[in-house]
Amino acid sequence: MTAADLYAVLTLRLLVFVVEQTCPYPELDGRDLLPDTVHVWWQPDTEPLAYLRVLGAPGTVRRVGRVCTAATARGTGLGSKLMAAALDIVGPDESVLDAQLPAQALYAKFGYVPEGEPFDEDGILHIRMRRPGQSLTATSV
Known part of the structure; x- marks a missing residue:
């Protein structure tokens, strides 16, 4: 992730979580720079339209967070595409997330239980x- 990429995804996160949701909070929490953090975003042109991050090292309980989609791209399935990518990263590990209540059904589609x-x-x-x-189970051939 380049500095320009980080700047672009942080801008998207600020627009969605702080400006749009009128929720002033410390968006920059230091976790974006941790070595185990994986950033996933969709950027078909000059600006990212959707983003999430996966925290934690493989083999631990992973955390999916900061899931957001630009207002102009909502309803296009980008959230589901990014969640599928996140689960590819999480692999067989247990994972948690804190869902805004209206988004609970999205995460349930991916096996998350309240x-x-x-x-x-x-x-x-x-x-x-x-x-x-x-669990990774072996199948007999």
Whole structure:
């Protein structure tokens, strides 16, 4: 990821999470620069239209977060495409995410199950969702 790529995805995240959702919070949390962080985004032209990140090293409980789509690209399936890419990265590891309540159905399509009660994060209701690890079983030929 180049500095220009990072700048572009951070701009998208700020536009969606801070400006559009009128939610001033510390978007830059230091996790983007961690060596195990994997950034996934869709950029067909000059600006990214969708983004997410996967935190954590392989073999640990991974965290999918900062899932966002530009307002102009919503309803096009980009969120699902990026979630499929995220699960390719997560592989058989267990993973968690904190879903905004309206997005819960999207994550359920990928095997995430709600756990606990909804909680308020920066004025927006979320729910923790977990996708169990997938055991790798050998099949006989």
